[in-house]
Amino acid sequence: MEPKQEHKLISHADILLIVGILILAVAGLFAWKKLETPGAYVDIMIDGDSVKTLRLDQDASYEVKQQVGVNTVVVQDGSVTVQDADCPDKICEKHRAISQTGETIICLPHKLVVEIKE
Template identity: 35%
Template sequence: MTMNRQKKNTLLLLAAVLLISALSWAVYGFRTGAFQKKDTKTVEIQVDGSRYGRYPLDQDTEFEIQSIAGHVHFIIKDGKAAITESTCPDKVCVHTGWISQSGELIVCLPNQVVVTVL
């Protein structure tokens, strides 16, 4: 009887571990956009800690983003996004270049602008 109980407990523990793993994988996938179709990538822009907007990478556009600290010039072209001009002193955001892969970021700390490919 104790052998059957041990097998049952082992199976329950294994099932619980598998369930937790599956749920963790699902949450990660939905939060990072890993389950999106690859041809429908978007960029999310946050300014001063708030969502500024989401824009599809398959539609070329460009505009100025104004923050409390300054502004940046943002471009989407040929399925890629970039900040091409900025009022920040070091221009790290400009030197980051073009991004197009899920999870890639452009960060402009002085102007408080974050661009993320979803």
């Protein structure tokens, strides 16, 4: 008697199931990765116009040069600060680092707004 096909160790249905589980696992991994890396960025605006965006998950610094003066926006370890500002009040420079969506650092003399967005 010939061996019956359905007595194979792994049937086609099993392979489909395994492939399905693998796809789900990979999709889950991607979803998890997405959660892990912050999607937030910082928007640098002058007088309401966005001039530059920087990702929060990459350390960077950006010099905002205007006729009225200069502010350097620094991203470090997911937090944003304004450094080396030459505005008269230096309020932006003294502002604590921001890292949460919706937080802002404002430099009134330079009409500069640094806001964390998603």
